[in-house]
Amino acid sequence: MILKRKRKEEKDSKGRNYSHLLVISVLLVVFSVGFLVYGYTQRGDWFIKSIELRGGTVISVSLDKPVAISDLEKKLSEKFGSVLIQETRGFSGYGLSVEVDSSVNSTEVLNELNANGISTEKSSIETIDPGIGESFWYQAQIAVILAFVFMAVTVFVIFRTFVPSTAVILAAGCDIIETVAFMQIFGIQLSLASLAALLMLIGYSVDTDIILTTRVLRMTEKSVDERINSAMKTGITTAGTTIGALSVLYISSVSAVLSQIASVLLIGLVLDIANTWIQNAAIIKWYAVRKGI
Amino acid sequence: MLKYWRVWLLILFLSASALAIGFKYYPYGRHVVEISFVSDSSPAKGVLEQGMLISAVNGAAVDSFDDWSKATQNLSSGSVSLTVNGKDYRFSVNDTLGIDVMDIERTNLEFGLDLRGGTRIILKPSSSNVTKEDITQTIATLQTRANLYGLKEMRFFATTGVDGSNYIQIEAAGVSRDIVENLLSKQGSFEAKVLKPVDLANEKWSMQIGDRFYPVSVVGNSSIEIANQTVAENGTFSLEGIEFQYMNQTNNRLAFLAKVYTGSDIELVYSDPQHSGVRPSGNGYSFYFAVLVSEKGAQKFADVTTGIPSKVDLQTGERYLDSKIYLYLDGKLVSDLNIGSELGGKIYQTPQIQGFRADLQGATEEKLRLQTILRSGAIPTSLKIASVDIISQTLGSDFFISVLYAGMLAGLTVFAIVFVRYRRLRTALPMAGISFSEVVIILGIASTNDAIIWASVMVIGFVLIAASWWKKHEIDIFAWVAVVLVPLLGLMSWTIDLAAIGGIIAAIGTSVDHQVIIADEALMKTDERRVYTVKDKIKRAFFIIFSSASTVIAAMFPLMLVGVGLIRGFAITTIIGVLVGILVTRPAYARIIESGIKKD
Numbered sequence: 004m005i006l007k008r009k010r011k012e013e014k015d016s017k018g019r020n021y022s023h024l025l026v027i028s029v030l031l032v033v034f035s036v037g038f039l040v041y042g043y044t045q046r047g048d049w050f051i052k053s054i055e056l057r058g059g060t061v062i063s064v065s066l067d068k069p070v071a072i073s074d075l076e077k078k079l080s081e082k083f084g085s086v087l088i089q090e091t092r093g094f095s096g097y098g099l100s101v102e103v104d105s106s107v108n109s110t111e112v113l114n115e116l117n118a119n120g121i122s123t124e125k126s127s128i129e130t131i132d133p134g135i136g137e138s139f140w141y142q143a144q145i146a147v148i149l150a151f152v153f154m155a156v157t158v159f160v161i162f163r164t165f166v167p168s169t170a171v172i173l174a175a176g177c178d179i180i181e182t183v184a185f186m187q188i189f190g191i192q193l194s195l196a197s198l199a200a201l202l203m204l205i206g207y208s209v210d211t212d213i214i215l216t217t218r219v220l221r222m223t224e225k226s227v228d229e230r231i232n233s234a235m236k237t238g239i240t241t242a243g244t245t246i247g248a249l250s251v252l253y254i255s256s257v258s259a260v261l262s263q264i265a266s267v268l269l270i271g272l273v274l275d276i277a278n279t280w281i282q283n284a285a286i287i288k289w290y291a292v293r294k295g296i
Numbered sequence: 297m298l299k300y301w302r303v304w305l306l307i308l309f310l311s312a313s314a315l316a317i318g319f320k321y322y323p324y325g326r327h328v329v330e331i332s333f334v335s336d337s338s339p340a341k342g343v344l345e346q347g348m349l350i351s352a353v354n355g356a357a358v359d360s361f362d363d364w365s366k367a368t369q370n371l372s373s374g375s376v377s378l379t380v381n382g383k384d385y386r387f388s389v390n391d392t393l394g395i396d397v398m399d400i401e402r403t404n405l406e407f408g409l410d411l412r413g414g415t416r417i418i419l420k421p422s423s424s425n426v427t428k429e430d431i432t433q434t435i436a437t438l439q440t441r442a443n444l445y446g447l448k449e450m451r452f453f454a455t456t457g458v459d460g461s462n463y464i465q466i467e468a469a470g471v472s473r474d475i476v477e478n479l480l481s482k483q484g485s486f487e488a489k490v491l492k493p494v495d496l497a498n499e500k501w502s503m504q505i506g507d508r509f510y511p512v513s514v515v516g517n518s519s520i521e522i523a524n525q526t527v528a529e530n531g532t533f534s535l536e537g538i539e540f541q542y543m544n545q546t547n548n549r550l551a552f553l554a555k556v557y558t559g560s561d562i563e564l565v566y567s568d569p570q571h572s573g574v575r576p577s578g579n580g581y582s583f584y585f586a587v588l589v590s591e592k593g594a595q596k597f598a599d600v601t602t603g604i605p606s607k608v609d610l611q612t613g614e615r616y617l618d619s620k621i622y623l624y625l626d627g628k629l630v631s632d633l634n635i636g637s638e639l640g641g642k643i644y645q646t647p648q649i650q651g652f653r654a655d656l657q658g659a660t661e662e663k664l665r666l667q668t669i670l671r672s673g674a675i676p677t678s679l680k681i682a683s684v685d686i687i688s689q690t691l692g693s694d695f696f697i698s699v700l701y702a703g704m705l706a707g708l709t710v711f712a713i714v715f716v717r718y719r720r721l722r723t724a725l726p727m728a729g730i731s732f733s734e735v736v737i738i739l740g741i742a743s744t745n746d747a748i749i750w751a752s753v754m755v756i757g758f759v760l761i762a763a764s765w766w767k768k769h770e771i772d773i774f775a776w777v778a779v780v781l782v783p784l785l786g787l788m789s790w791t792i793d794l795a796a797i798g799g800i801i802a803a804i805g806t807s808v809d810h811q812v813i814i815a816d817e818a819l820m821k822t823d824e825r826r827v828y829t830v831k832d833k834i835k836r837a838f839f840i841i842f843s844s845a846s847t848v849i850a851a852m853f854p855l856m857l858v859g860v861g862l863i864r865g866f867a868i869t870t871i872i873g874v875l876v877g878i879l880v881t882r883p884a885y886a887r888i889i890e891s892g893i894k895k896d
Contacts, residue, residue: 126686127685127686128684128685128686129683129684129685129686130681130683130684130685131682131683132418132420132680132681132682132683134420134461134682135418135420135463135682135683138461143863145854146854146855146863149854150850150851150852150853150854150855151851153850153851153853153854154847154850154851156850157843157846157847157850158847161843161846161847195863196798198863199795199798199863199866202851202852202855203802203805203870205847205851206802206806206844206847206848206851206852207805207806207809209844209847209848210806210809210844210847213840213843213844213847214813214840214844217836217839217840217843221836221839222836233816233820236816237812237813237816237817240713240714240717240812240816241808241809241812241813243713243717244710244713244714244808244809244812245805245808245809247706247709247710247712247713248706248707248709248710248801248805248808249706250709251702251705251706251709252702252706252801255698255701255702255705260410260794260795260798261699261702261794261797261798261801264798264801
């Protein structure tokens with residue numbers, strides 16, 4: 004018995020040193036913030052917004068076979084100015100989405116697609132007035148800020164201790180910032196769908212942090228490292244199931260909305276592994292060892 | 297038996313949800329189509345109405361829209377028998393049967409436009425100082441238009457942007473952009489103007505209105521003076537309560553336009569065969585219909601047309617006034633008509649609106665559209681189309697199948713991961729079952745017309761929990777909350793669209809996570825120094841999952857308040873899914889795991 008307790012203390016003071024690994028998460032934050040700032044200086048906007056949030060027209064077409072996008076993009080942009088064409092792939096065949104300015108007549112674009120041998124029989128057209136887009140964007144910002152604040156308050160109510168609560172909120176904040184940066188790297192626009200995904204991410208991110216914090220603060224019969232390891236086993240499983248399901252959703256779905264939600268969450272969950280099991284783990288270990296919990 | 301009350305509660309909610317989704321009463325059998333529109337030209341007009349159920353055409357059963365199309369495509373004349381609401385009807389078809397049908401809904405779920413196809417339109421008032429009352433009035437008028445035009449299942453919502461500006465959102469199945477542009481977004485302000493010529497007589501101009509004369513003199517280059525007012529070309533002035541516009545001077549003639557009627561003068565829009573119709577004309581079709589104008593308006597017409605000379609049409613030999621009546625809708629000319637010479641100076645209450653289209657269908661539609669706009673009256677403001685989403689129905693059903701496949705595959709993947717992790721079917725199988733039942737319960741809560749089912753669930757749930765308590769089983773506060781709250785939530789219904797599916801995915805995602813947490817805590821090997829019961833460990837698991845569920849709800853809650861339509865559906869579905877999870881399904885999972893461990 005005595006031997007065991009001694010071993011526990013030794014483990015705690017030596018143990019795994021998380022502060023070395025902390026470099027990784029600091030680098031991630033610095034890189035992400037740097038990338039966002041760089042983007043801001045280039046574009047004058049922190050985000051790459053989708054047409055829902057800035058106004059415009061998007062025409063989606065379902066196809067039986069793939070088409071040469073670059074050719075088509077060239078032809079269309081000669082006619083309609085700035086055009087963005089994206090390809091989607093799924094169970095029910097191929098898809099194409101064409102983004103044009105809201106002033107462009109969508110029927111003309113459909114005719115032009117027809118003229119290029121693309122059947123527009125299965126199509127959807129979405130036009131958003133720039134004014135509405137702005138109003139959506141404003142509401143979305145409020146929603147994200149409120150969501151974050153409500154989450155933070157809830158976390159404080161749950162743990163009622165400063166350092167662990169702050170660590171959880173910090174991890175969630177880093178998740179969001181890093182995910183937004185990586186979205187830009189992967190060319191995923193900020194849309195209503197990806198915003199919804201970011202909000203879901205707040206929930207998922209806090210999930211793993213709560214497992215970690217609860218185990219470390221409450222499962223006091225084991226060494227801190229053992230507690231962190233047991234939490235990590237659970238946390239990696241939960242992240243694994245979610246990542247598995249989302250990968251399927253991302254690969255299989257022809258729906259742009261669901262693919263976008265899935266891709267944002269995938270990025271966020273991978274980043275969350277670093278933020279929870281390196282950053283938050285380092286902080287909570289330091290806290291637990293210092294407080295002798 | 298009652299030891300497993302948590303599981304019984306889950307089974308109760310699950311079966312209630314299945315009923316809420318699938319239970320439908322079919323008074324005329326399952327194999328019917330629903331009438332969505334009966335056109336004016338249909339022989340069944342006035343006999344059949346939308347919403348009635350057709351089960352057979354000429355004795356052959358119709359089960360779907362496709363069946364109906366096949367059965368009726370060659371019906372252009374002759375007699376047809378329809379079995380509608382269980383009764384037989386016989387109509388003699390002349391030209392067209394004029395009945396549109398749609399497949400009936402097989403479930404009580406309402407699917408969003410992105411899943412079943414349709415149009416979502418956002419209209420924005422052109423002027424900025426529009427009040428809430430204006431919007432309400434506008435929606436009422438638009439609703440009338442939609443009903444008159446026979447557009448089914450069109451829903452109108454007033455929405456407010458954060459900047460306080462008002463929008464009108466319309467959702468409908470199968471509405472083309474054309475209808476939005478030409479029917480719904482039209483303000484519908486109607487004006488009839490009569491050309492009033494004033495000719496030089498005895499070196500003087502004089503305008504006759506009724507039996508009074510007003511001298512007119514030309515001043516400067518292009519202005520005139522009348523009744524002490526100087527009016528430039530295209531300028532307006534008012535005389536005897538009639539609004540005039542000075543057009544121009546050609547030789548000895550001054551031309552004026554007098555506004556004789558407006559939309560508020562229209563008392564009736566005729567659609568009977570005596571006053572309206574469509575007929576071949578030249579290389580197309582012309583349509584016409586008369587409107588009945590108030591006496592006040594007709595009096596203005598009489599006053600203005602007094603004294604207008606008449607002339608003979610050289611082709612037809614008929615005598616007309618040397619004038620015309622122009623009918624405008626939203627400032628656009630829709631018809632210009634000759635005025636028979638016998639009408640000059642008379643009270644004329646039934647002007648006719650005319651138009652021409654290249655094909656019969658176009659003419660019929662245009663006629664109905666104009667009649668509808670005039671009947672419903674003008675809306676307080678003109679509307680601009682701010683956004684239009686059109687999703688074709690075929691794309692819609694593809695979406696649905698894709699989503700189903702993806703959901704099934706995702707479920708299998710999760711099951712595989714969980715099974716590999718625990719290598720215990722006793723842990724993995726219930727997890728799959730619980731997650732699936734959560735989807736069913738969320739859908740059950742979202743379905744419509746389920747008040748009776750959920751009311752019974754509340755009673756049965758109460759009896760179940762009370763009986764378990766009587767038998768001295770441990771009941772916690774959450775059980776009581778569950779039997780009250782979940783049936784109450786069940787009364788809600790919302791549309792299952794992509795956003796809601798996103799919400800279901802989010803809820804199931806947290807559900808699996810939480811079940812992993814429960815399983816991990818329960819199966820954890822404990823230090824021999826302290827003895828934990830499985831119950832204690834599950835309690836710790838529940839601390840974690842309650843915490844995480846509250847953060848999810850806290851994060852989603854503001855979206856419910858500020859969110860735009862799309863995100864709101866997502867937030868509501870997620871919150872309800874998480875609530876059902878922590879109150880019903882996850883406790884049941886814990887109970888199953890607990891008994892599984894005890895058996896080992």
